[in-house]
Amino acid sequence: MANLWPDVKEQNGDNKKDEKSLTGNHKRITREERSASGIWHQHSPTAPPLVLRHRRTDILAILGWKQNSSVFPTGSAHLGISPGNNIGTMAEHLSQSELDYPFKLLEYFNGFRVIFSACELGVFDLLLRSQEPLSAQHVARELSTSVDGMERLLDALVGIEILEVETTDGIALYSSTDVANLYLAKGSGKSLHDMIIYQSQTIYPLWNNMVDAVRRKLRANISIFIISRVQTEVCCFPPRREGKNQNEKTFGLPPEDIFQAIYRSEEERLKFMGLMNSSWVLDGHDIVTAFSLSCFQEIVDLGGCTGALAREMAKAYPSSSVTVLDLPQIVETAQKHFSQEDDTVLFQSGDFFSGEIPPADLYVLARILHDWPEEKCLTLLRKIYDTCKPGGGVLLVEAMLFENRRGPVMAQIFSLNMLVQTEGRERPPSEYIRILNQTGFRNVQVCRTGKSYDAILAIR
Ligand SMILES: C[S@@+](CC[C@H](N)C(=O)[O-])C[C@H]1O[C@@H](n2cnc3c(N)ncnc32)[C@H](O)[C@@H]1O
Incomplete structure (x- = not known):
């Protein structure tokens, strides 16, 4: 039971969860180990300027993805790079799994959307209701989709280990995993279905404007009026708050009343x-x-x-x-x-x-x-x-x-x-x-x- 803040009683201990989140598959490196090995934190005053940090298990945690230690072996999470190093030298410090990281990222880019689309189409509910594995054709017919599109979606779900597939007499038959039945099908008591639908249909459109939400709206603050060839007037408005909600850009609703936007229909x-x-x-x-x-x-x-x-x-x-x-x-x-x-x-x-x-x-x-x-x-x-x-x-x-x-x-x-x-x-x-x-x-x-x-x- 660690004291998080002076005069605060912490019941479960911040440090315990911090440790869990920090380490994931990685070994936690102490300050002493770091300084002995030349590995530094970004904010250390004596650290070399360029530091590579990997938080891969956290990406997986968001998705609830199965951790696969062959893809994400334990090992160094922080790599210190000396100031004179170029990219080639940097790569020499990386393990094979770290060199494979971009390929894994490419999978994550759209991995979420595979699950979201399957949820929206009702794939997990159908497979849960069905007492036996189903072909892509059968699923497509029941859910009124194209066979080709459904087959590709089901295969991707198999690839990310959300569904299973067996091929019998040249026909691929798909079935749900326990995880899909418990968390992704609508009917289950622990279903994340409603969260996923909201994420997919409301949060993602807002996230499409994340760059604007983060960006400082400087351009909007300065207007230049060309009044005549010789006279140009510059008007400066008070600086707008750095970053703001994206309800206006995403849904055409005033940003001031957030619940009017949330409850828009x-x-x-x-x-x-x-x-x-x-x-x-x-x-x-x-x-x-x-x-x-x-x-x-x-x-x-x-x-x-x-x-x-x-x-x-x-x-x-x-x-x-x-x-x-x-x-x-x-x-x-x-x-x-x-x-x-x-x-x-x-x-x-x-x-x-x-x-x-x-x-x-x-x-x-x-x-x-x-x-x-x-x-x-x-x-x-x-x-x-x-x-x-x-x-x-x-x-x-x-x-x-x-x-x-x-x-x-x-x-x-x-x-x-x-x-x-x-x-x-x-x-x-x-x-x-x-x-x-x-x-x-x-x-x-x-x-x-x-x-x-x-x-x-x-x-x-
Ligand atoms: C983020 S939700 C949290 C809902 C709930 N407490 C929970 O954790 O599941 C915020 C809630 O505050 C309510 N709310 C917003 N503005 C309110 C207000 N001025 N008076 C009363 N409730 C309000 C919303 O309708 C909504 O139910």
Whole structure:
């Protein structure tokens, strides 16, 4: 149990997860080993300037790809190159697997899209329903696709080890792996299907404009008007914020109202809510049990969306009352499409910025602060502090970055999602602790769950 930040109790230890993410297949190299072997970190003041760093297992981790040690053997992850080296000398330092790296990258470039396309077409659902392996022709007929296209897609899925194939009498018959049945088919309790659809249809179009989101919009700030041959006027506008969401360029929607863009149609609203709902299938129990919350009688999940996390909360703490507060159209859709028979969770419509928030012992903010810039986070936390009963608290649930900036890669990628879609960002625990302290909360405790999302509990 490592102390991550002064005056913070860390339950699971940041270092443990950091170590796991850092090392992957690689051996972790100590500072002493590094200096003895001439291998250096990029930010070391005495390091040679050019450093090659490989984080291959992280790419695989995003995809949930099987790690294949013959393709990614253990070995040196950091290679120090002296300033005078040219590319030829650099290559001499590389192992065969490192020289093969570009070819592996070429596979990853489109590997995700292979899975996304198969999900969208319903390939995994069909193979799960079918009791026997199917030919490409059969799959194409059932899913109304071309045989040739389907055959190529199925073969690529075999290549990335998501499907299996057997050839009998010259006919290739395809079947699902357990991984595909569990995580990629729609019906499974652990299905990532809704996440994949959202990723494919909404996040990827936004990511197409990632370069613009990252780029500083300098060109837009300066306009030159040629008034006459002798007179040219240069107008400078105030510099625009560096990087911004891409809702306008991608969907033609104003960047200021992020949820108007996210909920731009009934179909999009349902897709987003499906995405939110499915995350807690994987992480929900770990989050609600990260701290013992049984002392909090009235729990309000602000921006609780479909109520998926609130339901986990109600299951873990049956003597507490759990209420979800969200925007009116979301509450309506949640009750229509996501309610469950034995639901004990209550729903309340409201706006946590412009309206009142109900009194409670514990407020949950799950994936809320990452949508907003710091000023808005402070506004919301101050409002919660003022309404919260003394001894009550706030539970933040976010994908938290490591303080040393080296991961987790999932949180780093989520932060880019926030860049293209929202006004917010992912943050390390120290930033959440600072804003919690700034708004008056004390006894801040951080729990790294080791899953996608982590928790911070703070008491008023
Ligand atoms: C990123 S989602 C997180 C949903 C949920 N907490 C979870 O983790 O699954 C943000 C949620 O905040 C809600 N929201 C956004 N602005 C809001 C506002 N002003 N008042 C209430 N809810 C709001 C959205 O409708 C959405 O459900």
